[in-house]
Amino acid sequence: xxxxxxxxxxxxxxxxxxxxxxxxxxxxxxxxxxxxxxxxxxxxxxxxxxxxxxxxxxxxxxxxxxxxxxxxxxxxxxxxxxxxxxxxxxxxxxxxxxxxxxxxxxxxxxxxxxxxxxxxxxxxxxxxxxxxxxxxxxxxxxxxxxxxxxxxxxxxxxxxxxxxxxxxxxxxxxxxxxxxxxxxxxxxxxxxxxxxxxxxxxxxxxxxxxxxxxxxxxxxxxxxxx
Amino acid sequence: xxxxxxxxxxxxxxxxxxxxxxxxxxxxxxxxxxxxxxxxxxxxxxxxxxxxxxxxxxxxxxxxxxxxxxxxxxxxxxxxxxxxxxxxxxxxxxxxxxxxxxxxxxxxxxxxxxxxxxxxxxxxxxxxxxxxxxxxxxxxxxxxxxxxxxxxxxxxxxxxxxxxxxxxxxxxxxxxxxxxxxxxxxxxxxxxxxxxxxxxxxxxxxxxxxxxxxxxxxxxxxxxxxxxxxxxxxxxxxxxxxxxxxxxxxxxxxxxxxxxxxxxxxxxxxxxxxxxxxxxxxxxxxxxxxxxxxxxxxxxxxxxxxxxxxxxxxxxxxxxxxxxxxxxx
Numbered sequence: 001x002x003x004x005x006x007x008x009x010x011x012x013x014x015x016x017x018x019x020x021x022x023x024x025x026x027x028x029x030x031x032x033x034x035x036x037x038x039x040x041x042x043x044x045x046x047x048x049x050x051x052x053x054x055x056x057x058x059x060x061x062x063x064x065x066x067x068x069x070x071x072x073x074x075x076x077x078x079x080x081x082x083x084x085x086x087x088x089x090x091x092x093x094x095x096x097x098x099x100x101x102x103x104x105x106x107x108x109x110x111x112x113x114x115x116x117x118x119x120x121x122x123x124x125x126x127x128x129x130x131x132x133x134x135x136x137x138x139x140x141x142x143x144x145x146x147x148x149x150x151x152x153x154x155x156x157x158x159x160x161x162x163x164x165x166x167x168x169x170x171x172x173x174x175x176x177x178x179x180x181x182x183x184x185x186x187x188x189x190x191x192x193x194x195x196x197x198x199x200x201x202x203x204x205x206x207x208x209x210x211x212x213x214x215x216x217x218x219x220x221x222x223x224x225x226x
Numbered sequence: 227x228x229x230x231x232x233x234x235x236x237x238x239x240x241x242x243x244x245x246x247x248x249x250x251x252x253x254x255x256x257x258x259x260x261x262x263x264x265x266x267x268x269x270x271x272x273x274x275x276x277x278x279x280x281x282x283x284x285x286x287x288x289x290x291x292x293x294x295x296x297x298x299x300x301x302x303x304x305x306x307x308x309x310x311x312x313x314x315x316x317x318x319x320x321x322x323x324x325x326x327x328x329x330x331x332x333x334x335x336x337x338x339x340x341x342x343x344x345x346x347x348x349x350x351x352x353x354x355x356x357x358x359x360x361x362x363x364x365x366x367x368x369x370x371x372x373x374x375x376x377x378x379x380x381x382x383x384x385x386x387x388x389x390x391x392x393x394x395x396x397x398x399x400x401x402x403x404x405x406x407x408x409x410x411x412x413x414x415x416x417x418x419x420x421x422x423x424x425x426x427x428x429x430x431x432x433x434x435x436x437x438x439x440x441x442x443x444x445x446x447x448x449x450x451x452x453x454x455x456x457x458x459x460x461x462x463x464x465x466x467x468x469x470x471x472x473x474x475x476x477x478x479x480x481x482x483x484x485x486x487x488x489x490x491x492x493x494x495x496x497x498x499x500x501x502x503x504x505x506x507x508x509x510x511x512x513x514x515x516x517x518x519x520x521x522x523x524x525x526x527x528x529x530x531x532x533x534x535x536x537x538x539x540x541x542x543x544x545x546x547x548x549x550x551x552x553x554x555x
Contacts (some may be wrong), residue, residue: 021471029418036415037422040408047370047407094430102402105373105381115374119247120339127340131530135293136286139537143545153542157535163482163505167308167515193489200490207263 007217014215055079082119085111155191159184253302260303267295271536278544289537296533300525308523314492315509318477318499321450322352327360329449332441332474334464335365335372335379337387341481342375342458345522348479348507349454351381355514356400357390362438364448366424368412368459373404373428375454378434386516397427398437404428413467417445445472454479463490479506 013035058072066072089102089111101109144150159221161167162184171179213219245253255263274284312365325331334350337345353376356363365376380400384391403424406412417422420442421433433439441447451474455461461478468474475498480488482503489499501510504527507520 007323033415033418033422036408039411040406040415040423043407043409061336064536096458099429099431101377101404103377103402103428105374105377112374112377116378123339124343128343131297132290132293135530135534135537136289138534139286139289139541142541144542145545153538158536160403160531160535163503164531165309165508165524166532167293168310169307170499176245179310181312185312188486189493192486196487197490200378200487 003220004225006223007220011215011217014211018215051079082114083109085114155187159187162187232249238271251532254304255302257304260305260421261304267292269531275540275543279542279547281547283544284458292533292537293530296529297526300420300529301522303525305525307528309512309521309524311509311513312506314500315506315513316499318452318479318501319510319513320357321475321477321498321530322361322452325449327418330364330438330447331356331363332364332366332445332448332451333376334451334453334455335367335376336369336457337368337375337454337462337481338369338371339375339442343523344481344503344507345454345456345479346378347373347504347518347523348501348510349516350382351507351511351514351516351520352452352454352479353387354383354516357383357394358387358515360399362398364403364442365401366403367405368409368463369456370405372454373402376402379538386518397431401436401438402428410463410467413459413463414471416550417472419469435527436449445474448474451476452479455484456481457484460484461491461497462489465496469496477501479510 003111015150016031016035017029020028024032055076058075061072062076078145086102089100089109093100093102093104100109102109103115105112105116107113127187141155142156144153158180161170163181167180167184176182210219214222274288278284333349333356335349344549353363355361365373365380367373367376380402384394403420404427406423406486408423412423420439424433425434428437445451445468449470451464453461453464453476455464455478461476461480461484464474464476464478469476476496477499478488478497479501480503482505485500485502485506488497488500488502492500501507504520504523508524511517511520
């Protein structure tokens with residue numbers, strides 16, 4: 001039964017979604033709405049599951065005194081502080097008159113302060129480091145080894161320069177249609193779109209076949225085990 | 227090694243303190259000084275190129291320093307760069323421009339702080355434009371942090387024009403419905419009923435008692451949709467779930483990494499317009515007339531792109547040199 005019930009659920013839900021797409025009328029639309037609501041509820045629980053799992057893994061690291069136990073402790077402390085202020089500001093906000101939200105970017109809301117001045121800054125900093133690593137990696141690895149790589153390199157140069165104002169500044173002596181921004185637009189709209197479309201159609205066909213296999217119970221890897 | 231790092235750390239702090247308390251505010255280099263800095267940096271590139279040809283390769287810390295300089299120095303340079311408008315950003319702007327005052331626009335904020343440097347400027351310009359034009363904005367998010375980012379955009383609009391604080395009323399001119407879990411299933415369910423997914427706004431106010439949401443049952447009661455997206459769920463899901471199925475009219479603002487994947491939807495007419503990355507944001511700011519962060523940041527991005535290209539060329543010079551040496555041997 002541990003395998004049959006999930007397979008039955010998958011078959012019923014998958015079939016209903018397919019039928020409801022082509023026949024969006026009663027009773028299929030009603031079933032689809034129910035399943036959508038259920039998915040939202042399950043997804044909400046999944047968020048908690050993920051958060052609790054993170055706490056569990058971090059706590060285990062501390063108890064086992066692993067090398068990154070300090071980081072684990074920091075994760076737990078940050079998690080608890082954010083969740084405390086989220087609930088505190090959330091409840092006091094709803095009770096206040098007029099009500100306020102813990103998401104409001106207003107002074108006195110601790111959650112928002114932590115979000116704006118700690119979380120946002122740290123996240124943006126981590127992401128910004130990418131600029132340095134991309135530059136370094138490009139310098140070391142982006143080589144014109146063969147014809148294809150050279151083509152990629154030239155297209156990369158044109159798009160990189162064409163997507164920023166300095167591209168047109170360099171080529172302002174050329175007719176408008178041949179300036180770098182126009183070349184970049186052409187590459188993005190014609191060459192890139194053709195490539196992306198081919199990839200998307202390939203992915204879509206793969207998805208359709210995999211979905212059908214899952215719905216029909218032929219593909220059972222998602223259930224775990226064999 | 228540790229001592230060097232500590233010295234670098236304190237030097238950075240000293241630099242920040244110097245910038246905050248000693249240097250004039252706002253610190254701006256004159257156009258002549260800016261030009262001199264650019265020429266000097268260009269000359270150092272030539273020196274690096276010559277050294278590379280001699281077999282002395284630069285280490286990656288030098289690359290980091292140049293990227294850092296390219297990103298920070300333009301903030302202080304009085305250089306105006308003309309931002310060319312791409313057809314996809316023009317189209318996004320035209321669609322919003324064609325809306326009448328009182329029209330309702332659904333703004334889906336599907337991103338988080340790491341993507342905010344790219345997406346927040348376009349979201350800010352969008353919010354300012356809508357508020358000034360009298361377009362009513364219904365905010366929601368498929369990412370937990372999205373509604374909070376939207377709150378920052380609303381605040382940015384109010385800070386830009388304090389008169390808006392009195393003019394724009396929450397619940398009447400805009401509403402923040404908050405986050406709902408469920409990814410693309412939320413989009414599908416909203417095609418039937420907004421209320422089913424958002425029974426209350428972020429303040430806990432019931433859906434039916436919010437004036438802006440009266441007569442808003444599903445997408446058919448929305449005039450337009452703008453999606454700011456940094457991944458999944460995002461623009462692709464909105465196109466597949468809401469545009470194709472329910473006929474929603476949509477434009478999107480995407481990170482530069484994600485934008486190339488969205489172009490097929492644009493050409494197929496499933497998407498009206500697209501703002502890609504910082505460049506798209508700068509173009510949108512120019513079109514709306516609310517020039518702000520993106521217009522400044524695009525200068526840094528321009529310089530950073532040039533630095534990356536120059537280093538790729540230098541790297542290839544080293545590669546060709548090695549190739550020639552191997553052939554000779």
